[in-house]
Amino acid sequence: MNASAAPVPGHDPSGPAPGQDWRRFARVHWAREPVVVPGVRPLGLGPADAHALVRAAIAAAAPGQVRLATADGWLRDPGPLLPGPGDRDPAGYAERLAREPRLAGDGWLLTVSDPLSHDFTLWSRVRDVLAELWRYVGQAPLPITAELAVGDRHHSVEDTAARTDAAALTWVLDGELTVRVRPEHTGTEYALRARAGDMVHWPAGGSHLDHRPGRCTTLRLSVPARTTSALPLVADVLADLMRAGPGHPDGQLTLPHPMPAAPDGRLGVPPRLAASAALLTETLAGPGPERALLLRWAALRSAAGLDPAPPRRPAVRLTPRHRLRRAAEIVRLPREGGDTVWAANGHAWTARPAGADAVLALLRTAPRAVTVTELARTARTSADDPELLSLLVESYRARALTAAPDRPERRS
Structure with missing residues (x-):
């Protein structure tokens, strides 16, 4: 069994990076073998942030x-064992569970899937860290999912060590973690010991078991790396298109049971299944899948793959004198024979005005906030053009723009 080198003393995972960078990580470690990397790049998250995400x-x-989960497995209804209003910080929650009679002093593990979707500031910090990595290894084409785990004296059991088609990036935010990783086709096991501030990485295809000797908080990002990993995303896109199409029946359908048979007893393909297959064929033949996948890819590109993104914020009613300033990078993807796509912070929308490119150029280069009137002049349209206003409102909702009313005139 291989073991990682003794970890360096832990440091604040939300503080500045102590020297390791993505360039070296990409050259030496990425997608090669399981490894602990001290201080590769802090996420800007601490235990208090993790507790807020759980809440x-x-x-x-x-x-x-x-x-x-407890020593007996996952609880179907944890109820009051979850963090509540009285648990003001992670330490207080852990101390409450240590006194909990139902746990009898056993260890526990609390996991939250997609935790970052509840906080745009924390989501954007992690997104920015990922974007730096993709500069050296290339943008991941599929959604990257996050899992937050908070535990105390918890050890994974063998039957949970399922193989995954995703590479893993696990930041230890607090405490200590040991991960036993078994890469496929090697017969080798790695024991990776990490402390706060370290990151644990292993390529796709290996199984792993987590061991927490004491209180420990981690954030794990899973990066799909196999061709088959694209199937769920494509299937979801096609299913959404089929449901939205005119050929899909409204309401809930109930298939007949038992299935009707011919007079001679033979069973044929149920008509509803045959109709669904025909609808799928029709959907694939149209322009919808390509456009939907382009929108999905643009959204993922603007999010550095981190998915799901926090929801859009409410719209604002723009006036000609509103001052707008770009607050995030806007990804622009042209579509041959169709509208250009804009995306920012994990959301994508269609840029319909003919002058959209000129608007984007001004937003990217203006040294100050610009008014809706100035943007309209650049696009050679009016400040009340519905398509221009829709474009700007969507950009605002995706947090790509800030918007402020014009400053009131000072009275002497």
């Missing part, structure tokens, strides 16, 4: 997003 996920009440 936000619980408040959102998304089914299956928050799970709690």
